[in-house]
Amino acid sequence: MHGASGLPDGMYPKIVASGISKLCYYTAMGIGAMDDIKRLVLEASQETIVYHHLVSRAIGYFYAETKRLIRVIGWTG
Secondary structure, three states: OOOOOOOOOOHHHHHHHOOOOOOOOHHHHHHHHHHHHHHHHHHOOOOOOOHHHHHHHHHHHHHHHHHHHHHHHOOOO
16 A cells, blocks of 8 residues: 555554555655654764764664554554
């Protein structure tokens, strides 16, 4: 399903129950990861941030958000 990014969490189980088995969620993930990276940069005023910190933060965000979305959709187990 294209356009699944940013829908209210309560809609995802209904979408899956209707028979849709693929959700395109990248836009919401990308925006969320970028917001998380912005927070890192703003909070690290005394630290030196290098590229691998940004990549690591983005990977961590994608991992956590994917796990959260799997739980919301009910695709666990």
